[in-house]
Amino acid sequence: MKAAKQEADDERLLIEAAQRDASRFAELYKRNFERVYAFVVRRVRNRAEAEDVTSDVFHRALANLHRFEWRGVPFAAWLYRMAANAIADRLQQAGREAGLPSDADAIEDPVALRQLEERATLFRLVNELPPDQQRVVNMRFVEQKSVREIAHQLRRSEGAIKQLQFRALENLRARMRRAHA
Amino acid sequence: MPKRSLNQQLDQAVQALLSRPDSLLTAAEPELAPLLSVAADLRDLPRKEFREQLKSDLQRSSSMATQPKPQAVSYIREGFHTITPYLIVPGAAEFLEFLKAAFGAKERLRIPRPGTDLVMHAEVDLGGYIIELADSNQQFPARPAELHLYVSDADATFARAVAAGATSVFEPVDQPYGDREGYVKDKFGNQWYIATPIGWTPPAGGPPAVQPVLHPRGADQLMEFLKDAFDAEILGDVPRSPEGAVLHVTMRIGDNTLEIGDAHGQFQPVPCALHLYVPDCDALYQRALRAGATSIEPPNDKPYGDREAGVKDASGFTWYITTHLRDIALPLPIRRLDFFTIRTASLERARRFYVETLQFPVLDENKGEYFRIAVAGVPVCVDYDANIAGQQRNQIGVVVSHLGFTREALRGRGIQFSEGQRADETWVAIKDPDGHEIIFVQEK
Numbered sequence: 238m239k240a241a242k243q244e245a246d247d248e249r250l251l252i253e254a255a256q257r258d259a260s261r262f263a264e265l266y267k268r269n270f271e272r273v274y275a276f277v278v279r280r281v282r283n284r285a286e287a288e289d290v291t292s293d294v295f296h297r298a299l300a301n302l303h304r305f306e307w308r309g310v311p312f313a314a315w316l317y318r319m320a321a322n323a324i325a326d327r328l329q330q331a332g333r334e335a336g337l338p339s340d341a342d343a344i345e346d347p348v349a350l351r352q353l354e355e356r357a358t359l360f361r362l363v364n365e366l367p368p369d370q371q372r373v374v375n376m377r378f379v380e381q382k383s384v385r386e387i388a389h390q391l392r393r394s395e396g397a398i399k400q401l402q403f404r405a406l407e408n409l410r411a412r413m414r415r416a417h418a
Numbered sequence: 419m420p421k422r423s424l425n426q427q428l429d430q431a432v433q434a435l436l437s438r439p440d441s442l443l444t445a446a447e448p449e450l451a452p453l454l455s456v457a458a459d460l461r462d463l464p465r466k467e468f469r470e471q472l473k474s475d476l477q478r479s480s481s482m483a484t485q486p487k488p489q490a491v492s493y494i495r496e497g498f499h500t501i502t503p504y505l506i507v508p509g510a511a512e513f514l515e516f517l518k519a520a521f522g523a524k525e526r527l528r529i530p531r532p533g534t535d536l537v538m539h540a541e542v543d544l545g546g547y548i549i550e551l552a553d554s555n556q557q558f559p560a561r562p563a564e565l566h567l568y569v570s571d572a573d574a575t576f577a578r579a580v581a582a583g584a585t586s587v588f589e590p591v592d593q594p595y596g597d598r599e600g601y602v603k604d605k606f607g608n609q610w611y612i613a614t615p616i617g618w619t620p621p622a623g624g625p626p627a628v629q630p631v632l633h634p635r636g637a638d639q640l641m642e643f644l645k646d647a648f649d650a651e652i653l654g655d656v657p658r659s660p661e662g663a664v665l666h667v668t669m670r671i672g673d674n675t676l677e678i679g680d681a682h683g684q685f686q687p688v689p690c691a692l693h694l695y696v697p698d699c700d701a702l703y704q705r706a707l708r709a710g711a712t713s714i715e716p717p718n719d720k721p722y723g724d725r726e727a728g729v730k731d732a733s734g735f736t737w738y739i740t741t742h743l744r745d746i747a748l749p750l751p752i753r754r755l756d757f758f759t760i761r762t763a764s765l766e767r768a769r770r771f772y773v774e775t776l777q778f779p780v781l782d783e784n785k786g787e788y789f790r791i792a793v794a795g796v797p798v799c800v801d802y803d804a805n806i807a808g809q810q811r812n813q814i815g816v817v818v819s820h821l822g823f824t825r826e827a828l829r830g831r832g833i834q835f836s837e838g839q840r841a842d843e844t845w846v847a848i849k850d851p852d853g854h855e856i857i858f859v860q861e862k
Contacts, residue, residue, distance in 0.1 A: 259480035266476055278462040288468050295476055356459050378460040381436055399425040406453040
């Protein structure tokens, strides 16, 4: 509980600093990028749309930061609300009624929020992997390359790439446990 | 060896996940299950390059936002509010007179189209709110508006408007929403709701004297656009008809408001033009485009000290998005020089000199008072003044193409002259009977 309160206080200070000086927004971005992306990516059709919406959310957040009032509600919740609105607008513009979960209710659901937080943590942890593991994860999962392509590009054996993939996933699993312990 | 086979198994399962996104997480070895669940989530991993690109985009935007503005002026031009209706009508000069007669509007500014009596831009003040107007033409077709006026006595203003030529649509009545309100149309295409609050207490400072009213087809769409593009906020409730149409809503943008209702019956769309003063014209122009507007004019600096862009929203309303950058003294709208005056103690003597001897053409004449001559197209009024002794004499300078001819012409007329040279010109000077000098100059 203490840690949670400490984090809330830190966040409040960061927001107030960014409201006074927009250049401090970078810290809020760093803390929340993965959260927003994780929220958006499951609610749109593809990566390009996820990037568009995420970009939109942070630009809006920067432009409207002065309107954010601290009432103990996490900053992320404000961002999720903006993201949900941005997605709903897109669906409406595209004339799509439903199909993907675009409802803002998910923001209130503690289970959904916890899963969201876990995925955001996972995305952050990838950046802490040893460089060769990080590279393999990015090529395999983001660029969706085959093991053969990766092996060719990195001039390693396919076995070595599979080994790196295995270690990377193990590593991430272990770090996730520690992070949420 | 077992590790190697686990590697293989894991990769097979990952490959299945990647090629069929909706496939179930299955693995022969139970110890692989948690790794596969990590792998499943990694499919949504954001691109590193995107994360960095967005970070630097935001840094650029935030540094633009924090750069100290060198100007001390407000982004809203003096006397304006955020929203100002811009009425483009045929016969703007006559319309100005109508606004004065009907609503007691005060003319703040009128800039004629050069060489004409057409109004290029004009502003009137109506109860502390500004209405802008201009003559319509091919480039700017007529864009009348619907405006809601709050006045102290709706009946009196209604009567004045009708006397000034407006057509009554309905006379002032007590409306269920707490206004006494009448409704007129003018011959320029505008519609006016003339109201006085009777059943509610207006905020301190009074109700807005001028509020644009928009009747789009699809009010919800327009409301969403205004929220996304301009951070408009809905004030109060949004009453709807049983069919779901928006009956009436007030939205605030910046420091003032506009009203919106779905088009119905006699209230059909009047696709007017509205002028918005915003802190950052460029940013709001981009947002408006993202929110679905089409560009009329990208942001550009105007000679009158504003940076301005134009967009049209999906409902057909035109928005001029403007940031006032600096106050500029407007040039006086001069069309031509009418005259300037030199004084003479004897009109007769002066007339002989200028008209008979020098042969300047007479433009007009009022015997005993003045005569006007054209000097190289510039009218000069020679005015009778018995007491010019001791007064400063004038100098009239004219450029001639050949000073030698000028000298000969003056000698031929028996006029004495002096002559001289300056850095880049030679000159010949004569005096008229009152002592005013005329200097003939030939440029080198």
